[in-house]
Amino acid sequence: MNRSMLFLSLLAALTLAACDKRTVVNVPATPVAVPGPAGPQGATGKPGEGTTVIVTPPASAPAN
Secondary structure, eight states, X not given: OHHHHHHHHHHHHHHHHHTOOOOOOOOOOXXXXXXXXXXXXXXXXXXXXXXXXXXXXXXXXXXX
16 A cells, blocks of 8 residues: 555656646847838949959868
8 A cells, every 4th residue: 555655646746747837938029120211322333344253262171
């Protein structure tokens, strides 16, 4: 009888521990940028006369 009461109390403790409520974390919303009124048109530039090509070297392998 004593063992069954001990077993049932242990089982009840484990059951209640498994039903623990989770903590809810409220994440604040990120602000949304709202565009303002349109400004005046900017000055237009002159198209470029040449073409520049930029070539980046390949990444080197890490040394062991």
